[in-house]
Amino acid sequence: MTSVVRSRVVWLVVAIAALAFAPTAAADLDDERALAEQYAPVVRLVELTDECGYGEPYIPTDVALLFGDRTVALRGPWNRTDLVKVGPGAEDLVDRFEYHLDYPGDPLNPGCDYRRWATRLTAGSEPVVYAHVLTEAAFPGEVALQYWFFYPFNDFNNTHEGDWEMIQLNFAAQGAREALSTAPVEVGYSAHEGAERSVWGDDRLELVDGRQPVVYPAAGSHANKYSAALWLGSSAEAGVGCDDTRAPHRELRPRVETIPSDSVAAMTAYPWIAFEGRWGELQKAFFNGPTGPNMKSQWEHPITWSKTWSGRSYAVPTAGAFGTSTTDFFCSAVATGSRGLIHLLRNPVPVVLLLAALVALFVLVAVKATWTPVAPLRIGRRRAWGQILASSGRMYLARPRLFFGIGLLLIPIAILITALQWLLLGGLELLGAVTGEAAGAFALLAVVIGATLTLLGLAVVQAATACALMELDQGREVGPLAAYRLALRRIRVLLGCVALFVAMWVTLTTTAFLIPVAIYLAVRWSLLAPVVELERLSVLESLRRSGRLVRRRWFRVASLVGLGGIVSIVLGPLLGAIMIFVTAVPLPFLNLVAGVVYAVAMPYVALVTAYVYFDVRAHVALEPSPSKAELPAEVDLGIVPST
8 A cells, every 4th residue: 555545544534533523523623713713813024125125025824725736746755856746735744754845946045936936826815824722731721822824935044945933822721612711821922943921911912902912923034023123043942143023014914724622623624734744845954844833842732832931032222322233243144154054055065175275274374383492481582473372382281270270260250240141131031021122232231241251351360370470480489379369459450451442342343344443452452461460551551552562463463362262262162062962961061161161271372362462572672583483582571570
């Protein structure tokens, strides 16, 4: 018996069984339909500028339009080439696992093809949502009402054919009939892999006629939001990128199709609900077509799923100094990265060649650089690029307890940042006090606080490292605590420098085109910590002094201090990401591993910074040496800190 014949036999058996239970099922279904009609959502899509322009071209679509259409194919299993049927019917999807529907177009290069196809497919039809009312045995006295939206294409960073999104209303009731006479308790709007909760009656939940929730699907991604804004997402649950629900809008009142809670009746009325394959072309990774509602955890466990809803999304403030330009830059960067990944999947050869060229360049630099002689002490010398790295490594390995002890300060600072950000964001989330643009403003404030404390921690570590290096050069042993006591004598000036640095960075980066200026100044001021500690200058004098030292040596300083800092920051999270794929270690432990790696790596960067400072200071004071391999006479460093 072929799979198609077997599928139809199963469907026929289900239909016969449904007739046997028809009276009871019909009575329940009437209540479910009435409940679904009572709270039918109002959908406000981002208005389309033109057929191929910005906006949302796809409407919540009746999936019945796909069946029998000659542009739709059923393929599989497990591959994109095997054709099962052109223009499949709903019953052809029953008992299909790892098969997929295939629409006309290339999801990795969509152009305007899917828009034109969807326009033809839905011409003359009305938008549709699929309602589903159900309970969960583990939570008696609670009822969930779901509305499922199907879109023919997802035009977000992870482009793919087909897209299912949904919203859910929870009632304190025994069933659909009782729910008809009571208001919902809460509602959840799906967005990518997660969902956002709102208490029924909350100000952010917009209602029409006091009952119908208003849904704002984001242009392209169809992530459901409570209002019009530019929403930030940087996780699997919230999506990586930006969801835009801003006006102008076009309002839709979709027709409600209610899928019976009784599984037999559901399969009889909507055979496609038993489809276990994908509602779009099979592709790699994020570009795969999605599975349908019946394959989602909330289809059978809606109340359990609702316990995972988050309390808010973060929107970009649209006015004031912190406008949308920086976020637009971030959104564009994520989209560009997505396009790069698409190019890699479509044509990996140029990307591989580019990576090979970068590796070759790195090897060439390593071979050509002068690494010896290595002289960790007599620090007031000119050193070649490689000698600075080698001297820093030799010094670190010679006294690991000292420098690792200095780096340990970064761990409590990271814990403090986490606690403060939780109080600012998590605590407010528990109170349900802030959402939308206000939540975005608080998120920005949390970022500024985190950046300030992080830079202060790095500056203190660099200052303590510079003091420790001076003590060792003078033949005096020093421990981590003694190094910090020396560094903290100049903490006020150091704090003032960090505050000005953060203010500069935030101000300049709020405008995308000034980000290069911010990077340029960050490198010019990267020697602030040793300047503050070893030259005893004021805040403004320290800024000017660091700028003068870096002048004409910007690329040298950037390649040593800047690149070293970036590598040390990325190394921990990168190691954690690798461990996610190769181990089953809990995420909190991975975060701890990343923090320890960061604390171990940053003292080395601090040593590099100190040696760069001594190098450029020697270059300013001494005549050029005839050979980079020579270590000329040591320059007088002036004030030497003393215990």
